[in-house]
Amino acid sequence: AQTVTQSQPEMSVQEAETVTLSCTYDTSESDYYLFWYKQPPSRQMILVIRQEAYKQQNATENRFSVNFQKAAKSFSLKISDSQLGDAAMYFCASHTGNQFYFGTGTSLTVIP
């Protein structure tokens, strides 16, 4: 079975600084996709960034980027120039075939 592990229940970052959220996953598949979703206090889940496993280049979306280490099965999210609006729960997720898994989430606090 595939699992997704987020070992940091809570993280905090100073506004304008950089923070990295960790995620590891376990799969025996060679073809899969990885995602980071953001869930602000409004509860609305929003896609932050996605990574195709077959791509070696790390995905980037503005201030958000990932460090995808396929051999280590690691998929961390880096948020640069953190803003107050980045405060939320962040979920790492994987999708392969008919299987969908979410991590337990990391609560990010942004300190003004």
Next chain:
Amino acid sequence: DAGVIQSPRHEVTEMGQEVTLRCKPISGHNSLFWYRQTMMRGLELLIYFNNNVPIDDSGMPEDRFSAKMPNASFSTLKIQPSEPRDSAVYFCASSPFGVSYNEQFFGPGTRLTVL
């Protein structure tokens, strides 16, 4: 597009009552997912449909839970009878192009409280 629509947004009911949660996916999306989120268990996939057909319902906790998708624009998740441990936020999500590697678009969720 209005996004994924869920109703009701909040539901408070008493143990033993039937509860029906509703979802309207984004038009043109042909995959639909039901999730349950609790503090203890995080986000759990309950069931998902592809082209209105249930593909995997292994996440449905027990026979008290049932889900239907009678057409491409509507799905329900029913709990009968409800129990206090069913209290959670239930999310519906939809995705385009079948069960592919596209992102899922989530609705705002239904917060269910069973007394």
